Amino acid sequence: MTELLLQQAINWITLGSIYALLALGFSLIFGVLNVIHFSHGDVAMTAPFIALAGAQALAAVLGAAAPAWLALAVIAAVFAVGLIGVVLDKAVIRRFRDAPAMMALVATVALGIVIRELIRHLYPQGSNPHAFPRLIGGVAFDVAGVPVSWFALAVVGLTALLVGLLFGFLHLTPIGLRIRAASQDRVVARMMGISDGRVFRATFLMASSIGAVAGLLFASYAGVTRFDFGVMAGLIGFSAAVIGGLGSMPGAIVGGLIIAGIEVLAQTFVPEGASYRLVFVFMLVIAVLIFRPAGLLGRTILEKV
Amino acid sequence: MNHPASRVVPRAAAAAATTILLQISGAAFVYAILSAEEGWQVVALLGLLGFGFYLLERLPWINDVVVALLARVPVVTTATAAVIVLGFPFLVGSNTYILHLLIVAQLYAVLALALNFQLGSANIPNFATGASYGIGAYVSALLAVNFNVSFWLTLPVAALAATLFGFVIGIPCMRTRDTYLALVTIAFAVVVHQLLNNFEWTGGPNGLVGIPAPTLFGHSFADPIEVFGWTLPSQANFYYLAAAVVIIAVITARRLHESHIGLAWNALRADEMAAKAQGINVAWYKVLAFAVDAFLAAFAGTIYAFYVSYISPDNFTFLVSVTIMTMVIVGGMDNIFGVIVGAFLLTILPEKLRAFSDYRLLIFGVIVIGFLMIRPEGLFPQRLRHYGVER
Amino acid sequence: MSALLAVENVTMRFGGLVALDNITFFMEKGSVLAVIGPNGAGKSTLFNVVTGVYRPTAGRVKFDGVDITGMPTHEVVRRGVARTFQSSRLFRDLSVLDNVIVGMHTRASAGVLDVLFRPAVARRELATAVEKAEALLRESSGPLYEQRYRPAGTLAQADRRRLEIARALASQPKLILLDEPSAGMDDAETDALVADIERLRAQHPELSVILIEHDMRVVEAFPEHVMCIDYGRLIAGGRFEAVRANPHVQEAYLGTAAADA
Incomplete structure (x- = not known):
């Protein structure tokens, strides 16, 4: 029993970290643009495909396949996805900044369809699932007879590192300060002239590359990737960000951990829990929003009258 | 203000003739696009449609x-519409695909009319209409x-269950707004879909x-209809059934729109706080919009189930x-006619893009984004209400 | 005590900020009360507490003999309190006429089932509402009736203010709260506003009015009951001349005047 619990605790932390990274992107973008970028999950899940394609291209050009090619392709994918985010912002998302919330929502849902369909058409046999390798293999050490994989450690470590970097960036660099100012008070930010392209570019670059890391880790965790993984990734990341409180970085992390926790708990303790896990996750989302309409760590905004 | 419609005060006879002509050309266009087989025909008809919208x-x-x-000759308008709707299957004949x-x-x-109460009238983003x-x-x-x-007994029971x-x-949704509210409805939609997928x-x-x-x-309804020596395929049964429900939906929508309930929805769409200050129980009106939406959606669901005789959770994602x-956004929010046009357009268009069948979803997505960026008010924007002589 | 409105020891805190500090006052039927004070003094918060937008941290609000503390806004309005907003909040995409008809919402008695199944009843009720609304628009000093089929968002500033007042009156309130009705009006328009309020009182002697005002000419026109709020506290109350002469009031105003300069 202890072993099972321990094993599930490791799964929880791993999955929770990945969800937290996804939720961070939603929260960051919402904070700055006041727009839900619903296709953020789809953007994130392009990363595994870009990495696979990159590795194959490198192998084809430089000869035999090698782990180094994959590593290189993975890093390239993170940057490429960051750029995709910036382009999508400029082409589509930014235009919905002042539109009613639901317009932006529908537009980005449609954008998600476009991204998924593009993956399906551009990647060879894009409709099929594609195996994705464990980026880091092997067992690091045992805790009470339960093996802790290097992968789990890497996920947690990478998440902590990214969160730390993000925090430092937002608090120490001038552009980070401007992003925070913009997300704290949009009116003031606009009066101060902050709402220029650089803030948006920086936000989307960071959010999308962090999303790409999450997408790569998720594919690696699942061992497989598919063109429509982005739907669930988006729904879960969005839910985690909302549960935690949109615009709140700690909230996004807490939200990711809570959702992963519910999933793992359902799988462990409820008979047939695996098939009902999404029911539990979304029941929780509903419950949180009934009792805390602004999320757990979100500020309740008193409307100015 | 000089209301443009008052510039033209047509005589009743002329109005009646124009009305009949307009409606017949509309029906002829729908028939032409439905029966167009060749790619160039579809392109030409779409071009014509695009030109029409450009003119508008x-x-x-x-x-x-x-x-x-x-509005000048309401009886003629209604009668023509009735004749067209009743007669269309005779025109189509044995083409069951149309x-x-x-x-x-x-x-x-x-x-779409059901969702329009929320999305159009009250600006409530409801992603759970598919679930209802x-x-x-x-x-x-x-x-x-x-x-x-x-069937006739399941119809009201299903409607009641969905309204609940x-x-x-x-x-x-009484306490949440905008994005948060959207997520609540998404969550309900996912839960319903997952439960349908998992229950034995x-x-x-x-x-x-x-x-x-x-x-x-x-x-x-599985048998063909035989009238006056004509034989209509069995689908005609469901065609008339669906038409009856469209009429019920239109009447419901009009009556609500032209009442203080429709006004209250519009008020809370424009400014929730100001709506409360006029004594509108905003929470109740939001819930009411959900209930009406679910009620009508259940009618559509029941007919769909009996029509195709086979349903699975993937029909309701x-x-x-x-x-x-x-459909509501493209047609025009809070415009009953526009919403119906949106529904027809977005049902028929993907079918006519069969030539690119593999790229249908992609094109669909691009069209939606384009629409939201270029013409967010839809093809037929909402109209101000006019009372009395102006109508 | 048969006061129409009784505000007793009302305190409103937002986190550490005290927006209203132990405010008490009473108001008789048919009277006009002008509330003055520097920006951010808590005047609008007072309106929000009375109309149920905020629930006060402490204290009670009684209206027409009923405790309405913390009652939802729409209930308070139904009992006969109407208001306008500082930043006129019209239903911008509805016509001028429809704005007033929405204002009559509490008077509509047809329910959903009536609307759906007895359309004649609902239509008759709406037709009556249209007539009343048109009458209200004709009575207004501005050219509102002529513009009744314009979207409210396209009106000129002064007309927006007038429309907001017409909309508030549509519910036939016992008490109307006007939040800076003269904001954005020129001298002539302000005079017309004063005349409007005077005419209103003549037509409805029972109607009570609370005004938040910065324009002293408006306050001067209704000098019987004036109170001054500063930092959430009631610092002076009484006739206009007395309040104006009060040293605390002068300090509050001069202080901000100096700060503004």
Whole structure:
């Protein structure tokens, strides 16, 4: 029993970290643009495909396949996805900044369809699932007879590192300060002239590359990737960000951990829990929003009258 | 202000003639696009449609004049519309594919009208219309398959069940707004879909099969209709059934729109706080919008289930809700005619893009984004209400 | 005590900020009360507490003999309190006429089922509402009736203010709260506003009015009951001349005047 619990605790932390990274992107973008970028999950899940394609291209050009090619392709994918985010912002998302919330929502849902369909058409046999390798293999050490994989450690470590970097960036660099100012008070930010392209570019670059890391880790965790993984990734990341409180970085992390926790708990303790896990996750989302309409760590905004 | 419609005060006879002509050309266009087989025909007809919308955009008074004309001779307008709707299957004859498209388009029109109460009138982003649709379909199908209940009895039961569901979604939505509210409805949609997918008694992912065709006065809807020596394929039964529900939906929508309830929805759309200050119980009106939406969606769901006789959870996903939402936005929010046009357009268009069948979803997505960026108010924007002589 | 409105020891805190500090006052039927004070003094918060937008941290609000503390806004309005907003909040995409008809919402008795199944009843009720609304628009000093089929968002500033007042009156309130009705009006328009309020009182002697005002000419026109709020506290109350002469009031105003300069 202890072993099972321990094993599930490791799964929880791993999955929770990945969800937290996804939720961070939603929260960051919402904070700055006041727009839900619903296709953020789809953007994130392009990363595994870009990495696979990159590795194959490198192998084809430089000869035999090698782990180094994959590593290189993975890093390239993170940057490429960051750029995709910036382009999508400029082409589509930014235009919905002042539109009613639901317009932006529908537009980005449609954008998600476009991204998924593009993956399906551009990647060879894009409709099929594609195996994705464990980026880091092997067992690091045992805790009470339960093996802790290097992968789990890497996920947690990478998440902590990214969160730390993000925090430092937002608090120490001038552009980070401007992003925070913009997300704290949009009116003031606009009066101060902050709402220029650089803030948006920086936000989307960071959010999308962090999303790409999450997408790569998720594919690696699942061992497989598919063109429509982005739907669930988006729904879960969005839910985690909302549960935690949109615009709140700690909230996004807490939200990711809570959702992963519910999933793992359902799988462990409820008979047939695996098939009902999404029911539990979304029941929780509903419950949180009934009792805390602004999320757990979100500020309740008193409307100015 | 000089109301443009008042510039034209047509005589009744002229108005009647124009009205009939307009409606017949509209019907002829729908028939032409439905029966177009060649790629170039489709492109030409779409070009014509695009030109029409371009004209409307450049010369908005056309819209006002047409509305004034139709309102001038309401009896003629209604009678012509009735003749066209009744006669269309005779024109189509044995082409069951066209009839099928028309049935689906009409069901979507009902769903879009249902969603319009929230999205259009009250600006509530509801992503759970697909779920209400599914609940309607499943409740009636389960009753028919397991207990042999007649279609006509399952219809009100399904509507009641879905309305109850509407109230349930509506309650958490009293406290949440915008994005948060959207997520609550998405969450409900996912939960319903997942439950349908997992319960044994709903048939799991395989769904329910063998839903019997309805009968009316001994006539089974699986049989062809024979009138005055004409024989219409069995689909015509469902065509007329769907048409009846569209009419019910239009009457419901009009009566609500032209009452203080429609005004209250519009008020809370414009400014929730100011609406409260006029004594509007905002929470109740939001819940009411959910209930009406679910009620009508259940009608569409029931007819769908009995028409195709086979339903599965994948007919009622989150993406179905997005499709319905797109129809409302493209057609024109809070404009009953526009919403119906949106439903027909977005049902028929993908079918006509068969030439690019593999890229249909991609094109669909691009069109939606383009629409939201270029013409967010839709093809037929909402109109100000006019009272008394102006009508 | 048969005061129409009784505000007793009302305190409103937002986190550490005290927006209203132990405010008490009473108001008789048919009277006009002008509330003055520097920006951010808590005047609008007072309106929000009375109309149920905020629930006060402490204290009670009684209206027409009923405790309405913390009652939802729409209930308070139904009992006969109407208001306008500082930043006129019209239903911008509805016509001028429809704005007033929405204002009559509490008078509509047809329910959903009536609307759906007895359309004649609902239509008759709406037709009556249209007539009343048109009458209200004709009575207004501005050219509102002529513009009744314009979207409210396209009106000129002064007309927006007038429309907001017409909309508030549509519910036939016992008490109307006007939040800076003269904001954005020129001298002539302000005079017309004063005349409007005077005419209103003549037509409805029972109607009570609370005005938040910065324009002293408006306050001067209704000098019987004036109170001054500063930092959430009631610092002076009484006739206009007395309040104006009060040293605390002068300090509050001069202080901000100096700060503004």
